[in-house]
Amino acid sequence: MAKIIFITGASRGFGRIWAEAFLKRGDKVVATARNLDTLKPLSQQYGSAVLPLQLDVTDRKASFDAISKAKEHFGKIDVVINNAGYGLFGAIEETSEQEARDQFEANVFGLLWVTQAALPVMRAQGHGHIIQVSSILGIFTLPTLGIYNASKFAVEGLSETLATEVKGFGIDITLVEPNGFSTDWGGASAAHSKPLPEYDGIRAAFQEGATPDIFGVPEATVNAILQLVDTKNPPLRLFLGKVGLPAAKQQYAERLATWEEWADVANAAHGK
Incomplete structure (x- = not known):
């Protein structure tokens, strides 16, 4: 049976690729974008199967x-994919107040508003699946992406909590956590803070580590997203790409080791 999929940020990147994949297999898609003109090709090709907004x-x-x-x-909404958002490149010290606020407005509050709007619809129909496009940088961090990291950590905390609140209504929540992919996320879609020379060395080291092999092929994510939407028991978290899991294992091993090292101090702080 065809599903009704609501996707934000469908003008390009993952949003566009996934929207087309759903439409090709016969689903109905509500495709949203800031610029409606970018959605015209979808309407021209798929007609009434797509609602551009x-x-x-x-x-x-x-x-x-x-x-x-x-x-x-x-008549219903089966799946919401909160994909809209962008990356902000800049060290913490370099980031202006407006840049930080704009990043959270798009990546956190925008996701929150769409989620809040969808929940009553899904509760009334007794089912639904909300897919939050997070990032491996909601699991661990990289330098010169601090505010972006923070926004994705916020998405992780919000969505993990939400999953416990709405499971009883028949609503599933999944955090999709891609590693780097060859989209324009780091190009035209990105924002950049005014650089300070003091951070040039950190910036250069970060860029040297961004070798081509760590970036996935965006179109290769389609089967994973289709499988995620179709499964009866979707996971709370799903990495996209091969970088996330080994990096997360290393990060969490280091965290556990630190917590264990300081366990006596932590326990004594309990007071009884």
Whole structure:
């Protein structure tokens, strides 16, 4: 049976690739983007199977209106994919107040507004699946991406909590955590803080580590997303790419070792 999929940030990158994959197999897609013109090719090719909507996810009212239009148009919403967002490159000290606020508005609050708008619809219909596009940088961090890291850590905490709150309503939550992929995430889609020369060395070391082999092929994610949407018991977390799991194992081994080393101090701090 065809599913109704609501995708934010469908103009390019993962959002566009996944929207087309769903449409090709016969699903119905509500595709949103800030610029409606970018969605015209989808409408021209797939006709009434796609509902294009202009949406800036940082506008809470607009997010609720978009979900309402989707429900009214297709009758239900089976899956919401919160894909809209962008990367902010810059050391913590380099980041301006506005840059930091804008990053959280898009990556955290935009996701929150769409999620809040979708939940009543899914509760009423007794089922739903909300897929939050996070990042491996919501599991561990990299230098010169501190505010982006922080936004994805926020998405992780928000979504993990949400999963415990809505499971009883028949709503599943999945955090999709891609490693780097060859999209324009680090190019035209990215924002950059004004650099300070003091961080040039850290920046150079980071760039040297970004070798081509660590970047995945975006189109290769399609089967994973289709399988995720179709499974009856979706996982809370799913890495996309081969970088996340070994890096996470190393990071968590180091964390556990530190906690164990300081366990006596931590226990004494309990007071009884």
